[in-house]
Amino acid sequence: MLLTVNENDSRPIYLQIISQIREQVSNGMLQPGDELPSVRETADSLGINMHTVRSAYLKLSEQGIITLRLGRRAKIARRHLPVRNADLAADIELRLKELFADATLAGISKDDLRKLVNQKLAQLKRE
């Protein structure tokens, strides 16, 4: 597991941690059953507050990505994929639309965008 804290990132640190762990689960670097470092270990090695890491872990646990059990180390959940429902798909479609709009406004050409999307798709976990 690779975690970074970037001060230049506008997002709060706990959101950075959440998105990194989600990304690593999606690309297969973290597998179901893999252990995560303890809150204290993570906080110490990144030089951040324990409660920041704790809130990130709690959020991830609410999202069903990891399992937290008292006295055990956090683990990547066996079934981190929620049941596929229409709302979720619609939400992702909406976010994609927004992203594409942003890209177009930033002057990224359609070909470059296609290349980028393909590259990100290739990085996803092999089915």
Place this chain on the structure above:
Amino acid sequence: MENKGRGIMRTRLLHPWWTHLPAIAALVVLIIYIAANSPFPNNVPVHFNYGGEVDKYGSPWLVFGLVIGLSVFFILLSSFLDELWARQEKKKTFNGLSLLDDVVVGVMVGTSLGVGSAAFPWNYLGLVCGSAVVLAIILEIIRPYHIYRDNMVEQEAEALKPEIVRRLKENVPFVFWDSQNPFYITLLSTLLPVVLLASAVVSWFSEPWASLVLVIVALLLVMPYGGLRVIVTKQNITIRFGILGFKVLRLATEEIAAVETHQFSPLRDFGGYGIRFNREMAAYYLRGTRGVKITTVRGKKYLIGSDNTERLAVVISAVTQGSRAY
């Protein structure tokens, strides 16, 4: 490394032939004595007390059998010791932790022998625990290993390198984390201490010192619970061990001279699992046969076991090169 350990059986200590002369002389004298004195009397002294008086008589064949039997026993024992010593010389291996295993087995056997007369079936308990340990180790050895390894091939591990280098360049704090926490560790470090503590409680009334030993051994056995963690940051590689997170190794990335993946045999090269030493390197692993071999600038070698060896190797080498460059 592949040739290491082969030919151990052929490495015996050679004695000059004349070292056997006293034994041959004793044997010859014995045979002549027997021939001169036959037939034997029916009763011969077989035991003497401290005053030098005979306190037991028996058949002469008993004496004969004892002499031959004990000779054979001592010859076997000495050749066994020779063999052990030869292996030690060849392999240059000593495992501090294997002593712990021996202590545990010794304590279990001792308990079962010492309290065997009581109503509680200690020897059965000892047998059950012993078989549980053996079973756990066998299960861990035959468990298919590929389930840990199919998640990342080498090129994918290589993709991590630019990520690490980018973080080093931008000077943002990061941590890479890898762990091994196999099932057998959890089993051993919960089952055995519970049994030992139970026997400590029972034997407290008859043998308080023995139960103290049992408690200490139980505490020692809990320590590996929680497994092995490898933490890589820009400055350090840290290995923590056990539930208390003892720092068993901390290497500054500047001190690292070479990083490579390494294939090893846990039993042949190090004699088991855990924190192990041989004359070449110190090894930290709980599972598997592959790890990352690190050589420091002072020439010391360390082996860190990992389920994702390529990934760990790529990260450590990237950090090592990067911490020099940026």
